[in-house]
Amino acid sequence: MAGFLQRTLFHNFGLKVVSLLLAIGLWAVVARDPITEVEIKVPIEFHNLPDNLEIDSASFTEAQIRIRGPERAIHRLQISDVHAEINLANMQPGSRTFDLTGRHVHVPEELEVVQIIPGQFHLSFDNRATRVVEIRPRVTGNFATGIRVAQVIADPPTVTISGPERRVEAVETAVTDPVDASGVMSRASFETQAYVPDPLIQVVHPAAIRVTVIMEGSADKRSEDKTK
Numbered sequence: 001m002a003g004f005l006q007r008t009l010f011h012n013f014g015l016k017v018v019s020l021l022l023a024i025g026l027w028a029v030v031a032r033d034p035i036t037e038v039e040i041k042v043p044i045e046f047h048n049l050p051d052n053l054e055i056d057s058a059s060f061t062e063a064q065i066r067i068r069g070p071e072r073a074i075h076r077l078q079i080s081d082v083h084a085e086i087n088l089a090n091m092q093p094g095s096r097t098f099d100l101t102g103r104h105v106h107v108p109e110e111l112e113v114v115q116i117i118p119g120q121f122h123l124s125f126d127n128r129a130t131r132v133v134e135i136r137p138r139v140t141g142n143f144a145t146g147i148r149v150a151q152v153i154a155d156p157p158t159v160t161i162s163g164p165e166r167r168v169e170a171v172e173t174a175v176t177d178p179v180d181a182s183g184v185m186s187r188a189s190f191e192t193q194a195y196v197p198d199p200l201i202q203v204v205h206p207a208a209i210r211v212t213v214i215m216e217g218s219a220d221k222r223s224e225d226k227t228k
Contacts, residue, residue, distance in 0.1 A: 034070075035068060036069070036070075036071045037114065038066070038067055038074050038077065039065065039066045039067075040064075040065055040067065040079055040082060041065075042062065042063055042083070043061070043062050043063075044084045045084060045085045045086070046086055046088050047086070047087055047088065048087055048088055048089040049088040049091065051128070052128055053093065053127065054165075055123055055124070055200070056124040056125060056126040057123055057124055057200070063105075064117040065105060065116055066115035067107055067113055067114070068111065069112060073110045073111055074111070082107050083106045084116075085106065086104060092125065093126055094124070095122065095125075096123060096125070097120055098120065098121055098122075099119065100118060100120065100121060101116065101119070126166055127164075127165045128164070128165070129165035129169070130161065130162045131160070131161055131169070132158050132160050132161075133171055135156070135157055135159055135173065135194045137153075137209075137211045138175055138179065139152055139179050140181070141183070142183075143215070143217075147215050147217035149214075149215060151214040152213055153211070154176070154209055154211055155209070155212070156209070159194050159203050159206075159209075160203070160204040160205070161174065161201050161203055162201070162202050162204050163198070163202060167198055171196055175194065176194050176211060177192045179213065181215075184213055186214070189211065190210070190211045191208045191211075193209060194206070194209045
């Protein structure tokens with residue numbers, strides 16, 4: 001009996017020692033690296049939206065994700081390492097509710113997703129439309145007494161916009177960033193940009209807009225009086 005125990009104990013003795021040391025080492029690593037959690041907020045990424053559709057939603061969608069894992073891995077975690085992805089292939093105009101679960105969220109190895117807020121979200125879709133609209137320059141400034149803005153010219157005078165059809169159809173004009181014409185007495189030109197306030201509408205091929213401001217006022221009046 002003693003011989004049997006001795007043979008059993010010492011059979012592959014070296015391998016058993018190595019296994020024991022590895023187990024002790026793994027326990028030591030785990031003991032020094034406790035499990036912890038962190039919450040991060042990331043944008044929900046939408047993939048494969050059909051070319052003829054636009055997302056018709058007033059706000060951008062974000063997800064708050066709680067992630068669990070070894071403390072060292074959590075400390076290395078970057079927002080760019082986490083991706084919440086929704087496949088929009090084969091969508092049609094209208095509204096739809098989407099589930100957001102762990103299978104939609106990708107995190108680095110060693111980490112797991114334990115909570116996602118919201119678990120569901122709602123999106124509306126509309127046909128993509130483009131349209132040419134007039135540019136309305138915005139001019140501000142403090143002017144000399146009797147001087148006023150007589151004419152404002154935008155070059156080019158129009159821009160092409162694109163977005164959800166119902167929103168594009170509701171746009172009357174694009175506007176420019178404010179142009180400060182303080183101190184202008186007769187005529188001056190400025191470069192600025194045009195945009196549409198609706199965040200879901202884009203200017204197609206945006207480019208600088210040249211705004212020319214033409215003034216009139218008391219100086220012109222005195223000139224007229226001298227010719228009489």
